[in-house]
Amino acid sequence: MIIELPEADGSVVRHTMGEPRTYPPPPRPSTSRAAYAAAHVVADPAGDSLDWDATLAFRRHLWSYGLGVAEAMDTAQRGMGLDWAATRELIMRSGREALSVGGRIVCGAGTDQLPPGPASPKEIAAAYEEQLAVVESAGAVPVLMASRHLAAVAQGPDDYAFVYGRLLSQVSRPVVLHWLGPMFDPALRGYWGSPDLDAAAGALLALIAEHAPRVDGVKISLLDADREIAFRRRLPPGVRLYTGDDFHYPELILGDAAGHSDALLGVFDPIAPAAAAALHALDAGDTASYQEIFAPTVPLARHLFESPTFFYKTGVVFLAWLTGHQRHFRMVGGLENARSVPHMARLFRLADAAGLFPDPGLAAHRMRAWLTVQGAAR
Numbered sequence: 001m002i003i004e005l006p007e008a009d010g011s012v013v014r015h016t017m018g019e020p021r022t023y024p025p026p027p028r029p030s031t032s033r034a035a036y037a038a039a040h041v042v043a044d045p046a047g048d049s050l051d052w053d054a055t056l057a058f059r060r061h062l063w064s065y066g067l068g069v070a071e072a073m074d075t076a077q078r079g080m081g082l083d084w085a086a087t088r089e090l091i092m093r094s095g096r097e098a099l100s101v102g103g104r105i106v107c108g109a110g111t112d113q114l115p116p117g118p119a120s121p122k123e124i125a126a127a128y129e130e131q132l133a134v135v136e137s138a139g140a141v142p143v144l145m146a147s148r149h150l151a152a153v154a155q156g157p158d159d160y161a162f163v164y165g166r167l168l169s170q171v172s173r174p175v176v177l178h179w180l181g182p183m184f185d186p187a188l189r190g191y192w193g194s195p196d197l198d199a200a201a202g203a204l205l206a207l208i209a210e211h212a213p214r215v216d217g218v219k220i221s222l223l224d225a226d227r228e229i230a231f232r233r234r235l236p237p238g239v240r241l242y243t244g245d246d247f248h249y250p251e252l253i254l255g256d257a258a259g260h261s262d263a264l265l266g267v268f269d270p271i272a273p274a275a276a277a278a279l280h281a282l283d284a285g286d287t288a289s290y291q292e293i294f295a296p297t298v299p300l301a302r303h304l305f306e307s308p309t310f311f312y313k314t315g316v317v318f319l320a321w322l323t324g325h326q327r328h329f330r331m332v333g334g335l336e337n338a339r340s341v342p343h344m345a346r347l348f349r350l351a352d353a354a355g356l357f358p359d360p361g362l363a364a365h366r367m368r369a370w371l372t373v374q375g376a377a378r
Contacts, residue, residue: 003364004378005349006371008342012378013349017364021355023273029066029104030279033253033260034217034240036068036106037268037275038075040316041082041090045330050086054326056097061325065276067268068104069094071140074184075266076108077313079148081333084113088134095138106176106264107135110145119149125163129170136172141216143176143264148187157193157203164207174216176242176264179204181222183309197222201231212236219244219264223305225252233258246305246312250278250294254287266312267301270319271356296354303343303350311338315347322348322363323356329370341376 001017029035039062042054059069071094072078072087082090091107098105109131111124119127124147135142144167154160168175179200182189192200208215217240220228225248232241243252243261252261268275274293281289304315314335321329329336339347348367357363371377 001360001364003367005345005367006341006376006378007345008340013345015349015352017357017360018352018355020358020360021274023065023277025064025273026066026276026280029068030276030283032283033279034068034242034262035066035253035268035275035279036070036104036242036264037062037272038070038073038264038266039269040313040320041076041332042317042320042326043330043332045328050090050332051326052093055090056093058320058325059094059097059103060101062269062272063098063101063103065272066279067272067276068106069098070106070108070143070264071095072108073143073145073264073266074108074180074310075269075313075316077332077335078108078110078145079112079185080310080313081331081335084131086332087112088131091134091138091140095140099139105138105140106143107138107140108143108145108178109135111147111149114149118153121150121153121159121163124150124153125166128163128167132167132171141173141176142171143178143219145178146180146185146188146191148185151188151191154190154193157199157206160191160193160203161207165211168207168211168214171214174214176216177204177208177218179218179220179222180244183223183307184221185310197224197227201227201234205231205234208239209236212239215239217242217262221245223247223309228252228261229256232261246301247298249301250291250298253279254282254290266316267297267304269316270304270323270351271297271300271354274354274356297356300347300350300354300356303346306343311335314338315344318344318347319351319356322351322366324359324362329366341371341374344370345376
């Protein structure tokens with residue numbers, strides 16, 4: 001099966017569809033690593049809400065492969081179209097769904113219900129508390145998401161220590177902290193009190209050390225493997241490092257003699273079957289198979305998350321449509337238009353090279369239809 005795909009220079013590439021790689025759902029979750037896929041949401045194309053059936057069906061897909069679901073994170077368009085009212089309902093519905101199937105779930109708690117403009121540290125802490133109550137009532141592990149409001153008003157590490165210290169003093173179970181780099185959200189530059197990443201890391205490590213019994217782990221998304229490894233080696237015993245590095249995840253999850261990272265990744269949304277197979281190979285001590293399974297997903301991930309990185313959600317939802325997990329390619333806030341036609345054409349080729357299309361015919365048919373609507377079909 002051949003499909004013609006446009007290049008950025010105006011030329012056309014004739015792409016021959018490959019064979020899908022088959023990864024049957026495993027009998028149980030991975031035992032050697034904790035792994036969560038940050039899940040996207042499916043918009044209702046006829047209204048301003050979400051398609052709840054399709055959104056929850058995709059979470060059941062992730063749980064069927066033994067992965068945990070990281071709900072209401074930036075992959076779900078927090079701060080990029082999904083408002084707090086929809087987010088609150090998403091958390092409650094996903095929490096009930098997780099309970100019904102025995103799936104693992106963590107959920108983001110932030111401050112995005114606050115209006116635009118300045119807010120005091122006390123107001124920011126109160127906003128976090130409101131969302132924490134929702135997450136905890138849903139039965140999920142909270143992820144204290146990085147806050148644009150806090151980044152905008154914090155004068156230094158002490159303001160972060162005040163807000164997070166207040167939250168950590170009252171949580172009912174250990175939580176996950178969240179360091180999202182400015183490539184994912186430019187409004188978060190200087191988070192933890194300094195644009196100097198070494199100083200920011202020191203402030204975060206001091207916070208964790210002070211509250212270690214209440215910290216399950218920390219998710220770091222800086223796309224810097226060496227910095228993540230150095231940070232991981234300084235964590236207190238029992239505190240996990242959840243990699244959010246969608247460029248270097250195979251090596252970070254594999255780890256070294258000094259330790260490894262667990263995973264909370266947006267890229268695990270489109271590559272869930274392959275990720276589950278790789279993690280189970282690692283459980284069995286088969287590092288060769290682990291690396292062989294992950295290898296073709298890395299070029300896909302690097303393209304998916306290329307600059308401007310925060311538009312990676314567009315590619316994630318596009319792949320969900322091409323693989324048959326949803327019936328349309330529409331996104332909350334019209335974000336389906338955030339990437340160029342050549343970018344999406346290359347994404348298609350890389351996903352096919354990784355064997356991620358369970359039905360290549362369906363993927364090719366939908367790709368041709370999309371190219372026609374874009375005026376790029378040949």
